[in-house]
Amino acid sequence: MRATLVQIDVDTEETVADRRERAARLVRAQAGADLVVLPELWPVGAFAADAFAAEAEQAAGGPTAAVMGAAARDAGVWLHAGSVVERDFSQEGGPLYNTSLLFAPDGTLHTTYRKIHRFGFDRGEAVLMTAGDRIATARLPQAVLGLATCYDLRFPELFRLLLDAGAQVLVVPAGWPARRLAHWRVLVRARAIESQAYVLACGTAGTHAGVEQAGHSMVVDPWGEVLAEAGPGEQLLTVELDPARVAATRAEFPVLRDRVLGMPTP
Template identity: 65%
Template sequence: MRTSLIQFGVDQDDSVNTRRTKAASLVRAQRDADLVVLPELWTVGAFAFRDFEAAAEPAAEGPTAEAMSAAARDAGVWLHAGSVVERAADGALYNTSLVFGPDGDLVATYRKIHRFGFDRGEATLMAAGTTPVTVQAAGATLGLATCYDLRFPELFRALTDAGAALLVVPAGWPAARAGHWTLLARARAVENQCYVLACGTAGTHADVPQAGRSAVYDPWGDPVGELPDATEQVLTVDLDLDRVAAVREEFPALKDRVL
């Protein structure tokens, strides 16, 4: 499987429509990939809390879904389109990931379970998802998680138990905790013997410098590819999906679980 992680920047001087057009163009450029991944909340910025309300849109029928559906179809790729600020039918806001098939159909959504901010920011402005989500895509079972979820290993164990071989984590992770981003992504790969695709955000938005450092780690925790900084780049790597079963057979730690 060839996967491309688009380390996209959120320029607050651009309109949301400009960002959608740019993201769609970047997706269409990845025609040689099987799976393409965008970061968390790239339409608005993960720390642009004051803009969440104005940026909210329906998950399945909003303008971002429409643009990403067309881009996935044009490129002929599976697309994890990062996440959007979803406005649900009851008016609640969610941080919701969207996954599209090569035909442009929306095949999965995931509402972020762990909201960041403690008593402010996302934690107070958005409702929490409740359900782990896996989806069959590009010949593999993907487990979906978002940014702050990375700190909670129970979610990733649930995704592994549901059959995930690839754990996909779009994020708007801050540069101040960049070391944690790398450490936790590798830890989730090692403990679950899965690939981890960690797609970060480039640049700075809402005055918060981003970690970037998008990376792919194999089921042994070794890097298949890593970006060194937070500049706008695309990381493309080829994955051997058979390696998941091979590592689990070679070092069958998951069989020794007690809890």
């Protein structure tokens, strides 16, 4: 299973529409990959809270979905298009969500995930966006994906639920600040080790809304080994994954069978 992480630079001098088209070109160039992953809120910037309302869109049928769906179809790849600021337009002034979009190779929107844990400590995303209320997984031909977003990394109970739902590859788009890069590296590896699953963690590069981004997207295997790590700038990471390694690791070191607390009800 070939996976490519697109660590895109969210340049504040670039319009959202131009960045969509640039991201689409990067995705189209990945024909031959099985899965392509973009970061969190890359159209507007994860810390650009003042622009959230103005740039809000529908998850299905919005401009990002239209451009990314076409790019997935043209490349023939599964595309985790990171996340967008979604508004529920079914009601006037409807709530905003930080919503991830997963497209199938035919360009259709296959799965969405509304971020459950909102970052900000009573500011920004934490007050402007509504929390999601359900986990999301997607069964690809090669493996089952479990979806999470950025700040979710700090809540291992979410990843236990994804594990129990069958996840073998955990996909985590992020807009992680550079000042907490050390936490990023530890948490990404911890989620892989405790879940005995691959983790594909894709962050943004550059500085937006005054916040320097960590970059350093990572691919970690089920044993916790870092297979690839980006630098701080815009970069592509392409890694070959072996989904069978998940089952093999769990059989070789069967720690998950010794779980006692929080086990799913039969």
